[in-house]
Amino acid sequence: MTMTLKDLEFSTPAYPCASGNDLANGTNCTEMNKEKTTLRTILEGPSVAKTFLDVRNDSGALFSLFSLYNRSLARSQDIQLLENALRPAWGRKCVKGLEKCIQDDSPLFKSKRDEWAKAKQGGKAKINSRHEIFSDRPMTSEIQEYYLGDVTMLPKLRETYWERLSEGWKEKVLEESGKRDEESHRGGCEPHGDHKLLGPWGYKARPRSDYDFDDDYWN
Numbered sequence: 001m002t003m004t005l006k007d008l009e010f011s012t013p014a015y016p017c018a019s020g021n022d023l024a025n026g027t028n029c030t031e032m033n034k035e036k037t038t039l040r041t042i043l044e045g046p047s048v049a050k051t052f053l054d055v056r057n058d059s060g061a062l063f064s065l066f067s068l069y070n071r072s073l074a075r076s077q078d079i080q081l082l083e084n085a086l087r088p089a090w091g092r093k094c095v096k097g098l099e100k101c102i103q104d105d106s107p108l109f110k111s112k113r114d115e116w117a118k119a120k121q122g123g124k125a126k127i128n129s130r131h132e133i134f135s136d137r138p139m140t141s142e143i144q145e146y147y148l149g150d151v152t153m154l155p156k157l158r159e160t161y162w163e164r165l166s167e168g169w170k171e172k173v174l175e176e177s178g179k180r181d182e183e184s185h186r187g188g189c190e191p192h193g194d195h196k197l198l199g200p201w202g203y204k205a206r207p208r209s210d211y212d213f214d215d216d217y218w219n
Helices: 029-035 039-044 055-066 079-085 098-105 110-129 131-135 141-162 167-184
Strands: 050-052 076-078
Touching (some): 050 055, 050 141, 076 079, 079 098, 079 141, 098 141, 110 141
16 A cells, blocks of 8 residues: 555654664653654644644645644634734734735845745746646745745744734734634635635724723733
């Protein structure tokens, strides 16, 4: 029987033993693997924070293609929501895309941001010209750089936003990130559309004296 990456990528232990009789740090491998760390346990478990840019599409794809996330994606932190939460109440109606977040808030030098933008544009051009490029093996260098750039940028943006939020807003972001994850598992979830441009804390008309002066963001 041929094993594919799909069969192994989410279940392979982080530190596999050479054999069941080997000792690893004084612990029998058989016992150690009872609580093995795999990509699945990391993604589904609460001990490691996961950073996404709009978690809905990624979570939905993993759920439908790999039956991943048997329970809600634990401790996801959505970059869109982190950025949106930092704005005053009257400016939270719409969310930003990754490119806008990087242009406005990335701590990297402009030269590094320009390198990312160039790789992103090159990857998009390849994808638009032939969608089957995702199935190519080995993966082309343009597609590798397209995704590697995102993975590199997201943690830096997360740090930039997270450290500026109050504890109250951090809890709100985690709550809304969880709601986005759950939404992606429901049938009929639309992966694209104008509804995805709107933030969860969109501006609602209030007396001017109430505009964020009582908001946790300012505390």
